Amino acid sequence: MIFAVLEQRQGQWNRMSWETLAAARQIAQELDLVVRPVSLGLPKGSAQPAEGACAIEHPLLDSYTADGYTLALRQLIERDQPKLVLFPHTYQVRDFAPRLAASMGRLLVSDAIGHRVEDGSPVFVRLLYQGKISADYRFAGPPPWFASLQAGAYQPAEGVPAEARPADVFEPRLSASDIRARPEELFRETLRAVDLGAAEIIVSVGRGIREAENIALVETLADVLGAELAASRPICDSGWLPMERQVGSSGQTVSPKLYVAVGISGAIQHLVGMKGSKTIVAINKDPSAPIFEVADYGIVGDLFQVVPALVEEIRKAK
Numbered sequence: 001m002i003f004a005v006l007e008q009r010q011g012q013w014n015r016m017s018w019e020t021l022a023a024a025r026q027i028a029q030e031l032d033l034v035v036r037p038v039s040l041g042l043p044k045g046s047a048q049p050a051e052g053a054c055a056i057e058h059p060l061l062d063s064y065t066a067d068g069y070t071l072a073l074r075q076l077i078e079r080d081q082p083k084l085v086l087f088p089h090t091y092q093v094r095d096f097a098p099r100l101a102a103s104m105g106r107l108l109v110s111d112a113i114g115h116r117v118e119d120g121s122p123v124f125v126r127l128l129y130q131g132k133i134s135a136d137y138r139f140a141g142p143p144p145w146f147a148s149l150q151a152g153a154y155q156p157a158e159g160v161p162a163e164a165r166p167a168d169v170f171e172p173r174l175s176a177s178d179i180r181a182r183p184e185e186l187f188r189e190t191l192r193a194v195d196l197g198a199a200e201i202i203v204s205v206g207r208g209i210r211e212a213e214n215i216a217l218v219e220t221l222a223d224v225l226g227a228e229l230a231a232s233r234p235i236c237d238s239g240w241l242p243m244e245r246q247v248g249s250s251g252q253t254v255s256p257k258l259y260v261a262v263g264i265s266g267a268i269q270h271l272v273g274m275k276g277s278k279t280i281v282a283i284n285k286d287p288s289a290p291i292f293e294v295a296d297y298g299i300v301g302d303l304f305q306v307v308p309a310l311v312e313e314i315r316k317a318k
Contacts, residue, residue: 016088018156063183066096072172089148109147152255152276201227208263212240248273266291
């Protein structure tokens, strides 16, 4: 069995939950296991993803605490004995999942970008040194094994999974004395004017644009596609676009249906942030640019000629 731990706040699902569920399904198929989605603190009456989902319910879980989540999940793990427990790599998971793994004498492989199966066991891949190298992580000890998955590392199924009442409700043994921390206001990431993670189409510009004044050309392409405008780090470091529009290891992680990379060479730091895109189109005059290794469609040419031609054809099609 594989646990896919889904995150929610006040009944609203974190979109990374569906990526975790998709990863769990893929790994389960490769290992001939079953998937069990698990949620904690879900308001009563809320819908749960199907597939024999388990809702962990207790009044002390209504507000998130690392103590409560750790104890409750540990009791369910001890009851059901899953082989693998997967989490989305969120701020909340970073808070409690290492404690959970350590309490069971295990380690957590965090922020994994992919996996493969060798000798009947999963091998997870992590990026190190700002994405410059990748490393394989194998579990040396017996299960349960624990891993969290980077946003955008797995493409969720189209649409939100079918929902139904939970197949199982688990009530852990918790007392007020177990909760040493007092719940406070929910953590919120810095508010952004642009949430690239929610965009279905993104047009991203790199240093091939040469000058800040030329970004208007790429903005025109984004406008006709109904896309959000994004950029690689050099563009944002130069102040040509705000930092909130940066995609990459030090920016936002995205997984749109369509990602158009204009004048982006494809450094690993940028690829980390967009490789989960469903379809990638690259425009670059260098035929050996690394971006073409991940692109579904590539146009080798001068962006100052290609982009206007694309804009004209898209307008005709509309």
